[in-house]
Structure formats: C-alpha cells, structure tokens
Amino acid sequence: MSDSSYISRKQELPLKGENTSLFLQVIISIAVFIFAITLSGVLSIDSMIDNWNKSILGSLTVQIIPTNDTDKEKSRAETLAYQEKAVDFLKSVNGVIKVTPLSDDQLTELLSPWLGDEVNITDLPTPRLIDVKISPDANIDFSQLAKDLAVASPQASLDNHKLWLNKLIAFADGLNLIASTVLLLVAGITSGAIFYTTQMSLGLHHNIIEILHIIGAKDTYVAQQYAKRMAFLGFMGGVIGLFFAIPSIFFIGNLALAIEGGIISDAGLNFADWSIILALPLFSMLISMLTAYYTVKKTLKKML
Amino acid sequence: MAENNNIIEMNNVGIRYDQGPEILSDIKLALPQGSFHFLTGQSGAGKTSLLSLMYLAQKPSRGQISVFNHNLNFTNREQLASLRRRIGVVFQDFRLIDHLSAFDNVALPLRVCGMDEHEIRKRVTELLTWVELDSHMQDKTSTLSGGEKQRVAIARAVINRPDLLLADEPTGNVDNIIAGKLMKLFVELNKLGTTVVIATHSDKIINDFAYPRLHLQNRGLHIYYPSDTSVLGGLYV
Numbered sequence: 001m002s003d004s005s006y007i008s009r010k011q012e013l014p015l016k017g018e019n020t021s022l023f024l025q026v027i028i029s030i031a032v033f034i035f036a037i038t039l040s041g042v043l044s045i046d047s048m049i050d051n052w053n054k055s056i057l058g059s060l061t062v063q064i065i066p067t068n069d070t071d072k073e074k075s076r077a078e079t080l081a082y083q084e085k086a087v088d089f090l091k092s093v094n095g096v097i098k099v100t101p102l103s104d105d106q107l108t109e110l111l112s113p114w115l116g117d118e119v120n121i122t123d124l125p126t127p128r129l130i131d132v133k134i135s136p137d138a139n140i141d142f143s144q145l146a147k148d149l150a151v152a153s154p155q156a157s158l159d160n161h162k163l164w165l166n167k168l169i170a171f172a173d174g175l176n177l178i179a180s181t182v183l184l185l186v187a188g189i190t191s192g193a194i195f196y197t198t199q200m201s202l203g204l205h206h207n208i209i210e211i212l213h214i215i216g217a218k219d220t221y222v223a224q225q226y227a228k229r230m231a232f233l234g235f236m237g238g239v240i241g242l243f244f245a246i247p248s249i250f251f252i253g254n255l256a257l258a259i260e261g262g263i264i265s266d267a268g269l270n271f272a273d274w275s276i277i278l279a280l281p282l283f284s285m286l287i288s289m290l291t292a293y294y295t296v297k298k299t300l301k302k303m304l
Numbered sequence: 305m306a307e308n309n310n311i312i313e314m315n316n317v318g319i320r321y322d323q324g325p326e327i328l329s330d331i332k333l334a335l336p337q338g339s340f341h342f343l344t345g346q347s348g349a350g351k352t353s354l355l356s357l358m359y360l361a362q363k364p365s366r367g368q369i370s371v372f373n374h375n376l377n378f379t380n381r382e383q384l385a386s387l388r389r390r391i392g393v394v395f396q397d398f399r400l401i402d403h404l405s406a407f408d409n410v411a412l413p414l415r416v417c418g419m420d421e422h423e424i425r426k427r428v429t430e431l432l433t434w435v436e437l438d439s440h441m442q443d444k445t446s447t448l449s450g451g452e453k454q455r456v457a458i459a460r461a462v463i464n465r466p467d468l469l470l471a472d473e474p475t476g477n478v479d480n481i482i483a484g485k486l487m488k489l490f491v492e493l494n495k496l497g498t499t500v501v502i503a504t505h506s507d508k509i510i511n512d513f514a515y516p517r518l519h520l521q522n523r524g525l526h527i528y529y530p531s532d533t534s535v536l537g538g539l540y541v
Contacts, residue, residue, distance in 0.1 A: 012412065014403050211399050214361055215460070216389030217416040218382060301381070 012212060013205050013222070015229040020197040024230075028237025029244075031190040032284050035183060036245035036277055037252070042179040043273040044253075045172050052165055058136055061159045062086055062149065064128040076122060082155040083128045089152035090130065093145065095138025102129045187287060194234075194291040198226055202299050209300070223296035227289045234288025238281025249277070308373070310334045311468050311499045312358055317367030319353050326365070327353050329523040335501065337467075340494045342510050343503040345520030351503045352396070354520065355470050358501065359393045360384055372467070389417055392461035394471035396503075398453045402446040406437055406456045409445055413464040431459045434489075436482075450477040458486055462493060469493060472503045487513065 015021075064083045069075035083101055090099045102110070107129065108121050115121075134140060146158040202209065209222055253268075269277070317331040327350045335341065345351050356362050357369060360376070369376045371387055379387070392413075400409045407428055414424045432441050435455040440448060445456055454477045461469060469490065475483035487509060494500045501518070504510065510517060514530040 010404055010408055012401055012404065012408075207399075208401055210361070211401060212412070212416065213385070214359060214388060214393055214399075215413045215416060216385050216391075218385040221416055 011225055013208055013225050015201065015225065018201060018204075020200065021229075021233060024193060024197055024233050025237045025240070027193045028190060028234055028284055028288065029241040031186050032238045032241025032280050033245045033248075035186050035284075036242055036280055037248055038179050038182045038186070039280070040245075040249045040252075040269060040273070040277060042176055042183070043269055043276065044256075045176050045179070047268055047270065047273065049169055049172050052169070056165060058134055060132040060134060060142075062090065062130040062132060063157050063159060064130070064153070065155045065157065066125040066127060067155065068125075072123065072125075075125065079128055079155065082153045083130065086130060086149060086153035086156040089149060090132055093140070095135045095140050096132060097135055098131075098133040100131045100133075102131060190284070191287060191291045194230060194288055195295050198230070198292050198295040199299055201226070202296065219297050219300045222300060223293045226296045227293040230292035231285045231289035235281050235285040237288075238284035241284070242278070242280055245277075309337050310370075311337050311339075311372060313368075313370040314357070314364075315368045317357065317364045317369060319350070319357065319362075320365045326523060328520070328525075331367070331525050333518070333525060335468075335499055337499055338494065338497050340491070340500045340513075340515040341502070342513075342515055342517045343501055343520070344505070344510070344517055349520040350523065351520055352472060354525070355393075355472055355501070355503060358468070359391050359470050360388050389413070389464065390467040392464060392466035392469045392498075394454075394457050394461045394469075394474045396472040396476065398445075398457040400445040400453055400456055400460070403444060405442050406432060406445055406448065406452075407441040409456055410459045410463055412460060417464070427463060428459075431463055432456075435459050435486075451479070451482065454478055455482070455486070458489070462489065465493075465496075466498060469498050469500045470503075471501070473505065474502060475504070475506065475509060483509070 064079055064086060067075045067078040067082075069078065087099050087101055090096055104121060107126060108117075108119070110129075111119070111121060111126065142158065149156050149158055212222060249269075312333065312335040314331050314333040317328065317333075318326045319328045320326045331354070343351050343354065357364055358371070360371065363369075363376065372390060374383065374387060376384075401412070404412075410428045410432060411424050414427065429438070429441070432438055435458065437452060437455055437459070440452060445453055448456065454474065458471070458474055461471065471490070474490075475486055478486065490500050490502065491513070502509075516530065517528040519526045519528055
C-alpha cells in the first residue's frame with residue numbers, strides 16, 4: 001500500500017479515555033466557579049475602595065461648632081461670623097478651588113432623615129458646614145491646614161473624610177485578604193487534584209511510559225502529552241465554571257444594588273475586571289498544564 | 305574506560321533484584337562495533353537481565369558499564385535518552401502499545417526523535433510492506449497474531465537504523481520462511497554497521513549463521529566461536 005496519507009496519528013498514552021478525566025473536569029469547573037465569584041468580590045471591593053478614595057480626594061468638609069450661648073440669636077450670629085472667617089481663610093489657601101458654605105435649606109435636608117422635615121434648624125445649635133473643593137494636584141499639608149484654620153476661626157474643625165473611611169477601608173482590606181486566601185486555597189486544591197490524578201495516571205500507564213523511555217523518549221515527550229491533555233481539561237472546566245459563575249455574579253450584584261446603600265453601590269466591575277474574570281479559563285488551562293507538566297517530570301525521575 | 309571501538313563494555317558487572325542473590329556476577333564483556341553475537345543460556349540464566357542492562361533499562365547492582373563510550377555512572381537522564389535512540393530492541397513479549405495501530409507502533413522511535421511526519425510515513429510504509437504487513441498497517445496491534453506482532457516489534461526496532469540491535473527470541477513466533485527473512489534483515493543491518501545481539505534458543509539459527517555465541521551459565525558469561533565446540537577462555541574481553 002503506497003499511500004498512507006489516511007493514517008491518523010494517535011497519542012501513545014490513552015489519556016482521553018481515563019475515568020479521572022470527568023472527575024478532574026468537575027473539580028476544575030467548581031474551582032473556577034468559586035474562583036470567579038470570589039475574584040469578582042475582590043475586584044468589586046477594590047473598585048469600591050478606589051471610588052471612595054476618588055470621592056474624598058478632591059474635597060474637604062469644615063465644620064463650625066456653634067458657640068455655647070443661651071441667646072440663640074447671638075449664638076447663631078457668632079457661629080455665622082466664625083463661618084465667614086473660615087470661608088475667607090480657606091479661599092486664601094493655595095490649591096482650594098471652591099468654598100461653599102451650606103445653606104440652612106441644605107443643612108435641613110441633610111438632617112431630615114434623623115430629625116424630620118418639620119424641624120427649623122435655626123432653633124437648634126447645629127454646626128455649620130462648609131464644602132471645600134480642592135485641586136486634585138494640590139499638595140496640601142492637612143495637619144498644618146487644620147492648625148491654621150483653628151487660628152483663623154477657633155470654632156472651625158477640619159474633616160478630610162479619611163478618618164471615618166479608614167475604618168471602612170480596613171474592613172474592606174480584611175475582606176480582600178480573606179477572599180485572596182480563598183483564591184489561593186482554590187488554586188492550591190485544584191493543583192493538588194491535578195497532581196494526584198496525574199501521578200495515578202502515570203502509575204496506570206507505567207508500561208507504556210517504560211516502552212517510550214526504552215525507545216529514547218525524553219521525560220519532556222511524556223510530560224507534553226499530559227500537559228496537552230490537562231490544558232484541554234483545564235480550559236473546558238474553566239469554561240463550564242465560568243458559564244455558571246457569570247449569572248451568579250450578576251445575581252449577587254443585583255442583590256447588592258437592592259440594598260441601596262451609598263457605600264455598596266460604589267462597588268462594581270469595570271471592563272478590565274470583566275476581562276480578568278473572562279480570562280479565567282485560560283488561567284485554569286495554564287495552571288492545569290504546568291501542574292501536569294512538572295508533576296510528570298518530577299515523578300518520572302523517580303520511576304525509571 | 306578509555307575511548308575505543310567497542311559499542312558496549314562491561315567490567316565486573318553484577319545484577320541482583322532487591323536483596324536476592326546475584327543473577328549475574330562479574331560479567332566482563334566488550335562488543336566491538338559491527339559485531340554479531342548470539343546470546344544463549346538456559347531459561348532463567350539471565351539473558352533478559354543482561355539485555356536490559358544493554359538497552360539501558362536498568363543499572364547494574366555493581367560494576368561499570370560503558371555504552372557508546374559513555375560511562376553510565378556519569379550519564380544523566382537526557383543523555384540516557386539520546387543513547388537509547390541509537391539502540392533498537394525486540395522484546396520476547398513484543399511490548400507493543402496495544403491501542404495503537406501497527407503503523408503508529410513502528411513510527412514511535414521516529415516520532416520521539418521529532419522526525420517530519422511525511423518522512424515517517426514514507427519509511428514506516430516501506431518497512432511494513434517489507435515485513436508483509438502492509439495490509440495491517442491500520443490494525444491495532446491487539447488484533448494481530450503472534451507472528452504479526454513479532455514483525456511489528458522487529459520493524460519498530462530497526463526503523464531508526466540503530467547502531468545497536470538487541471533482540472530477545474525474535475524468531476520465536478514466526479514460521480521458518482519469515483524467520484529466515486528476518487534473520488536476513490539482521491544480517492543486512494549488521495553489514496551496514498549495526499552491532500547485533502540476538503538471544504535465542506534456536507540451534508538451527510545458531511548453526512545456520514556462523515557468529516560467536518555469548519553463553520550464560522552459572523551466573524557468568526562465556527564465549528563460543530563458531531568453529532569451536534568448547535568454551536574459550538571463559539571471558540570475552
């Protein structure tokens with residue numbers, strides 16, 4: 001028979017028919033599912049912290065504590081005078097773009113969730129607030145500014161928003177750490193499963209591997225066949241895991257939005273975040289491939 | 305061991321399995337390039353063990369082996385693989401890969417060397433035709449008869465035109481006509497420079513071909529030359 005072009009090449013190691021293939025694919029699918037959900041959480045928290053930072057980076061709030069006088073009118077007049085001094089001082093500071101003292105109506109609106117709409121704040125010793133916008137590239141020493149402000153207007157205090165956010169950021173960082181640990185554990189468990197199934201498979205195909213070695217195959221030749229197979233299982237497992245993870249991410253996102261909390265609504269996934277999540281099958285393919293490759297290389301050194 | 309014309313050299317080689325007694329003791333052997341030897345001995349004398357040392361499937365329990373002038377004590381895994389590519393082996397139990405076709409089994413040594421697939425097809429088809437297996441190229445080896453498997457195993461061993469050919473009972477499962485043809489193939493390869501060692505029990509083959517005989521007896525190795533009927537010297541160095 002002179003024409004042998006019909007002959008198709010088969011892999012020497014029958015890895016396709018192995019019982020462990022389905023098991024591994026399920027493990028990888030579950031791992032990628034958990035990985036995707038956790039990763040979306042980590043990325044959302046990161047974007048939330050980023051949004052918080054952005055929102056506070058360009059603004060300050062100055063609070064004018066009302067003077068302690070039994071005469072309400074006199075106290076209000078003194079407080080407004082301190083506010084005026086503070087405004088004048090702030091306008092003179094380099095890097096300050098805009099200084100806006102909040103009006104009575106604006107203060108009433110701010111307090112209405114707690115005091116109701118019917119309260120006249122002029123009857124109450126409420127602090128006055130000044131919203132200060134600063135240039136993003138301004139290099140302001142906030143500690144010195146607070147001291148100078150206190151001199152210019154003794155009833156004024158500076159809030160650069162960092163203080164109260166620091167606790168939230170610390171909490172978010174904690175969540176991030178836990179999530180990152182979960183990601184590492186998931187990747188580790190998946191690699192472990194691949195490691196042990198590959199070792200089992202090497203034992204199962206010991207005879208074929210011995211033949212391959214005797215005819216001169218290097219360890220790399222065997223390792224490449226395993227790497228190829230595991231890359232396929234890793235990718236397909238990744239696609240399946242992601243297929244279930246994406247609707248789940250949207251579902252969790254909608255639940256978070258339904259809370260209507262200003263802080264949580266800052267969380268979200270941008271294009272880059274989605275690109276990372278959608279690339280997970282490639283990541284699982286790479287992990288599977290490399291784990292199998294190095295497991296084979298390491299095990300063969302002991303086998304023959 | 306100094307560099308010389310010997311394909312294989314063994315010095316004081318012993319082999320044992322686990323903590324058992326030595327199967328082979330104090331083997332001294334030198335196979336010159338282009339030589340042809342039969343390996344004989346009773347069942348259990350250690351022929352397969354000696355061959356496995358020659359095709360680098362195991363290391364000796366003691367002593368020194370040099371193959372293609374490489375001292376195995378100082379040869380790493382990568383180098384071992386390269387040395388094995390220069391050795392063709394025919395196993396008594398064939399050791400074919402059952403789920404592969406005859407074609408793929410014979411193509412294996414070429415593929416592990418990374419040869420171009422077009423060249424592989426040409427060479428394998430030619431050789432399988434020569435051993436009269438052209439109609440079975442696509443058949444899985446598990447479906448072939450003993451004789452056909454043996455021919456596939458021989459084709460796999462010689463496809464790479466090895467420098468050293470080791471065969472364990474290569475004609476044990478074929479009829480006399482095919483056996484004669486296969487022996488002719490080994491002789492032709494030998495004429496082209498391949499060093500050949502054939503383990504056999506067949507007196508007919510040994511008598512028909514006038515080559516020296518390595519005989520394993522009492523854990524030692526002895527040499528008989530074709531013209532002699534007695535052991536010569538005990539060791540062949």
